[in-house]
Amino acid sequence: MSSSVAMLKEARAANFETMQAKVESILPAIEAASEESEALNRLSDTTFELLKANGLYSMLMPKELGGAELPHVDAMRLAERVAWAHGSAGWCVVVNNAVGGVLSVLLPDDGAREVFADGPDTMVAGNGVPRGFARKVEGGYLIKGHWAYGSGIHHAKWIHSGCFLTDEDGNMLKLANGAPRIVVTHHPRDTIVLKGNWDVLGLRATGSFDYTLKDGAELFVPDRCCYDFAVAEAQRGGKQSTLGLVGYTAWGHTSWALGVGRRMLDELAKLASKRVDAFGKMNEGGVFKFEFARAEAKYRSARAFIYQSWGGLADTFAHGGEASVEQIADIKLALRHIHDVISEVSTFAHRAARGASLHDGVMQRFYRDIHSGTQHILMADEIVQECGRVYLGAYGPNAKWEVFGVNG
Template sequence: MSVVEFKKTGNPSLAEMAAHVENILPAIESAAEESEQLNRLSDATYMLLRDAGLFSMMMPKEVGGAELSHVDAMRLGERVAWAHGSAGWCVIVNNAVGGVMSLFVSEKGAADIFAEGPDVMVAGNGVPRGYARPVDGGYMIRGNWAYGSGIHHAAWIHSGCFVTEADGKTMVKQANGQPEIVITHHPRETIELKGNWDVLGLRATGSFDYTLKDADELFVPKHLCYGFNDGDAKRGGPQGSLGLVGYTAWGHTTWALGVGRRMLDELAKLAKVRVDAFGKMNESATFKYEFARAEARFRSARAFAYQAWASMAETFDAGRNASVEQIADVKLAMRHVHDVISDVGTFAHRAARGASLHNGTMQRFYRDIHSGTQHILMADEIVQECGRVYLGAVKADAKWGVFGVDG
């Protein structure tokens, strides 16, 4: 339990949080186009999400967060993604990146980062794209990092680095031969953005590349760092033991369920009014058949995801950590949901014909879907690792990492 007194933003019930989310969805949706043009969330959207406690809903109570279960947080997150894909993305990223940081950072680090309360935006990339040279009291870091989703509104930056020897060049290896990686955290004002977020979809996430500002190296004190593969959470209870492996799977699944649902809802709305040379869209036997099949695939994928996470919640409630098979389930569910929404999105786009060509809600969600599916966590290699687990081809003490199973 934390020995530091952290500020809290109140203790709303889950029902109150859900009602608040529903109340702000129209405003988030109405600001979507403005956010797209800004290449980041509008300030108003950011404030709505922050004040609703959505950026800290997965953070532990010890730092003032809501510490919702993954299942409960999934229900809220997918509603935000339903309203605006980029807004949903920023919510799930902060709960994955910032959430994991809140679990693993030292007590002194948590006191620094959460000095003003839990609703802190943390952005950056924990995948190592930089280097950390050990010095007294911490590390001197350097590098260029990519995909800093939500970085415009961030207060803290989360940057993965390969640890080097004192020469700054020779990489330190772990006992298993893999490079040692450290996650560092530093204030937003220490970095500058590269103006390179010119992309197909998820435009309003503002996922710019970034580098250090006016410096070749930056000192980061050790209390603001932790190992990429640290396995023991300092706070957050049993569910905190999932770390980055589980929280990223939760986040991407949550987002995909929201945008996939919205694509089908938009198509159903269009079908009620669209008439072309072949008649009314919703009277076409072929369309009705294919739409029903799309619904079945989506709902089945959603059920799989919720079943996997509900099983995980039961394990945590019993005071146990997740098994390697349970983590394989949530990893596979994440990828499967993305495969399904990719197919559903393509079906909706083609069925809508010219209606989806124009700038608007359906086109934006189509672009967002086919951007989210490009994430490295959707790699076939991770699915192969799930297969290895199910086939019993891993060791008894095997553990999941972000990209695969060690053992």
């Protein structure tokens, strides 16, 4: 290891340890406010301000904009702890670091300065998956549409909206490979209205409402506040910023899954140490002990795969390299695998807990949150198929990962 790389790692370790101490100090308050947040259908103001004040919304933001610019693998350890305390709080943290993190490295200087004029912990919410339409005009785009899943949108200052690019007649424009052209736009919170439709099984406190533009009219968004989904290149943030939306979103959902999965097993162990029923003490039952050990093995194995994959990426970036197609396949597969595992072990925990998980409470909430998070489009079987294609070597020399698969 070169001396420069060693010094960089030492400095980052010190920064991480400081942030880790901050996170652990606020977890009790986040837990204490969780029921209020659930009732509000969004994070409580107390929780939001705690996360903001302690830099949890800007862990991945570049230092040029005032962010911590932590390696993804370090930020993951912090985000999973927030998700352990409250699933919805963890979700909002990873969404802002993914969505805001990507725009913070891709927007040109004048656009980044505008969005982050109040500092790096500016909340950005919305949906970059194209559900709207944009047509090019002088100096920017005119957009319209209806978007879903605006996690954290109540506290957002800026909105992140993906759009299919069209010509003046509304015909969708295509890339050379036939895929639609997509532009991701960013506009102030006061340009939208919420639909008030977040009536869901779990992740209720994320407030992931649908939204549309005010009066249904077209909105002008300047070029400086947009990036091209397919060709945007990192403007700042070092080598790790080259992961783009593909890697940042995988990081976010993986971090969240680690936290909520761990919490479900921890709650079951706590219950088992106290519960006595007609069959005896719960944690003394042979079948239960066997199945709990298997659940731990599944979770810990999935977690090890995750940190092996992300740790390898951190080393690659520290030495000035960029992620390979195979490395992205690893983090994509690890993402899906941990969701499969937490779905399985949380179902085991729910069944083993019997009535304790049936009623309102921590176990029921985490069970609902887990089985809501598994529904995200990034868990699609088709993405795992693309990982298989990579591992089989069935891709071209210039292949590149996009959000939903490999191009080439």
